[in-house]
Amino acid sequence: MTTPKFAQIKQFIVDKISSATWQENQRVPSENELSNQFSVSRMTARRALSELTEAGILTRSQGLGTFVASFKSQSSLLEIKNIADEVKERNGNYSCTVLALESLPAITSIAIALGIKVNSTVYRSVLLHNENTKPLQIEERFVNPTFATQYLQQNFTLLTPHEYLSNVAPLTQATHTVEAIMPNKQMCQWLNLSSQEPCLQLIRRTWSSNGIVSYARLVSPGSKYRLGGHLTFKNNN
Template identity: 75%
Template sequence: MPEQPKFAQIKQHIIDQIRAGTWQEHQRVPSENELSDQFKVSRMTARRALSELTEDGVLTRSQGLGTFVASLKSQSSLLEIRNIADEVEERGGNYSCVVLSLESMSAIAPIAIALGVEIDSQVYRSVIVHHENEEPIQVEERFVNPALAPEYLQQNFTTLTPHEYLTHVAPLTEARHTVEAIMPNEEVCQWLNMFNEEPCLQMIRRTWSSQGIVSFARLISPGSKYRLGGHLTFKK
C-alpha cells in the first residue's frame, strides 16, 4: 500500500490528537513552522494540511493568534432519545418515511472525528424524510460506523427506523447532542416541502454503545411543525 502524502500524514496526526483528547476544543495546535520541523516538510505542505482541516471545520484560524481546535458542538444530553415513529403514533398520527439515500462513502475529516474512524475510511450514510400523516416533519441524515452495524445498508428503513435498528444491534449507552435554529438550504426545503422561508430546528447527535461510537446524525425539522421537550426529575 503506497505511503500517504506528507500533508495527509499531518492531517491524520492532528485528527488523532483531537480524537484521543490530547488536544481539546479551542486549544492552539502547532504552527506551520512547528509542523514543518516535526515532519521534515516545507511550510507549504504544513499550510496545506492546516488549510484543508480549517475548510472542513475541524480547525479554526485567527489572524495573528494561530490555529485552534474548532468547537465540536457536542454536549451531554438532557433529553430522552426517542424513536420518531413512536412519537408520531403517540400523537395519533400515521407514520411513514421516504428513503432518499442509503450508501457507503469515504469519511471526510469532520465525519471521521465524529465516528472515531480514519479519514477516507468507508462509513455508511442514510438520508430519510420522516412523515406524519403524509406531511414531512423531519430530515434525518445519519452516518454510521460499519464496524458496529455491518448490515446497516441491507435494512428496509420504510419498516423500521435507523434508531430502532441501531438500538437493537448496538444498544445505546450514551448520547450527546446540540440543538440550534438554522435557515435550511434549498435541498432541505425541497425535502420538507417548504415553500416559504422559515427557520428550522437542527439537532446534531452522536450515539455510543459499549463498543464505541455508533452514529453521527443531523436531524432537521421545520420550526412550525416540530418542537422539542423534556422532563427532568431531581433527587431530593
C-alpha cells in the same frame, strides 16, 4: 493530495481522545501551543479547535481553555426517542421516504465524528420522516459498519435507523448539539417549505459499549417540531 494543516491537527486531537491518552474533561493544548507544535498560524489552530467544538468533541470555557467534552449521556436533558413512536403517541400516521442509502469513504469531518480513519468506509442514510403524509424531519446519518454490518440491507420504511441500531448496538452514551439554522434549497424541497423558514437542527453522536456507532443530523421545520425535557432535582434538605 496533502492533508490541510487544520485537518491534521483535528486528527491528532481525535487520535489522542480515541486512544484514551486524553481523558474526558482534560485540558487540550491551546491555540498557541498547537500553532507552535504544527508550525502553523493561530488562525489555523483556532479553526481546528472550533470545528471540533462544533462537533461536540471538545468544549471551550472562556478564560480557562479547551477541554475534551464529556461523552456521558444527556438523556436527563434531552430524551432520545424513536420518531415513529413520537408520531404514534400523537395519534398520527407515521411513514418514511428513503432518499439515500449508500456506502462511501469518510471525509475528514465524518471520520473525526465517528473516531475512524479518513477514507474508511462508512454507511450513509438520508430519510424523510413524515406525519400524516406531511414532511416532518430530514435525517442524515453516518454509521460505522463495524457495529452495523447489515445496515444497508434494512428496509427503513418498516423500521427506523434508531430502532435497528438499538437492537444491534445498544445505546450506552450520546451527545447532542441543538441550533437554529436556515435550510438550504434542497432541504426546503424535501420539507415542502414554500419559503425559507428557520429550522431546528440536532447533531447527535451515539455510542455502544465498544465505540461510536453513528453521527446524525436531524433537521425539522421550526413550526412543526420542538424539543422538551423534564428535570428532577434532589431535595438536599
